[in-house]
């Protein structure tokens with residue numbers, strides 16, 4: 001059968017990488033049967049995107065989020081990686097809805113970037129990132145102590161321990177200061193490791209209200225991972241801020257990944273309590289406008305969200321909001337709802353301007 005070929009440009013679009021990267025992969029012999037004709041690479045139409053050597057290295061380093069986070073992207077990483085647009089030109093990365101940082105840590109583990117900026121509205125989360133970056137030794141000391149206290153206890157005593165730490169966290173959370181920033185970060189991590197399903201959720205008053213979980217041997221003090229993360233975060237700019245603040249960082253050399261609170265698929269599936277405020281449809285639309293503006297300034301932009309078509313195939317909310325950008329539908333396993341019946345494969349949106 002005769003082989004059909006596509007150009008490097010077409011392969012670049014298909015695989016979500018730069019044309020230059022395709023040329024490099026061809027010259028390194030990493031795309032089987034790619035041929036140079038004149039000064040152009042021809043690539044068999046059926047060729048698969050080669051695994052990125054820089055990314056396999058990450059797996060061996062195994063840095064991972066220090067906290068479980070609703071909407072965490074660990075499961076979706078294989079799909080998201082296909083869209084990393086790093087190239088000699090794209091040397092800066094920004095993630096303005098960083099959450100647990102699954103994508104951030106994947107990128108920090110695989111790519112040497114000139115500048116990285118992260119932000120989130122959640123002040124306790126951002127405090128934890130800053131403490132891991134600047135005061136990891138003190139943090140590890142407290143976490144080790146909490147782990148030594150907690151693990152030997154029986155379930156009744158564990159419960160007492162958990163609720164005492166939760167009360168303390170809520171007290172300190174309302175009186176944040178330079179003096180209590182390390183203990184707040186330690187309590188945040190402790191609670192995440194010992195609470196129900198590793199959730200972070202607050203009520204309207206801003207009180208963390210997740211009940212105790214049932215993990216038998218939670219690793220409260222993951223020393224090795226926290227030390228690696230601390231090293232990786234050294235040159236990262238970390239801000240408690242609204243996503244719009246990314247505006248002053250992003251330029252034509254920047255890849256910006258937006259992972260806002262997802263638009264709920266159904267009214268009952270609503271989870272938007274990462275902070276005291278919600279992220280409603282008006283804000284989704286405002287964000288879409290903001291992303292389009294960054295796109296017109298030459299940034300590489302990628303955004304993720306839920307696909308409303310899972311619940312109603314006629315719902316074109318995001319197709320309309322992001323018209324003019326590329327909308328990809330990818331398969332993901334969602335874990336938002338703790339009920340087994342609400343888990344399973346559904347489609348999610350990845351929206352890019354490249």
Ligand SMILES: C[S@@+](CC[C@H](N)C(=O)[O-])C[C@H]1O[C@@H](n2cnc3c(N)ncnc32)[C@H](O)[C@@H]1O
Nearest residue numbers: 071072073097099100101102121242243259274
């Ligand atoms: C879907 S989560 C991000 C999850 C992350 N990608 C991960 O892998 O864990 C959305 C995040 O946006 C944050 N957030 C909500 N509204 C925001 C706003 N206006 N500006 C910045 N961050 C916001 C929430 O606190 C939450 O951490």
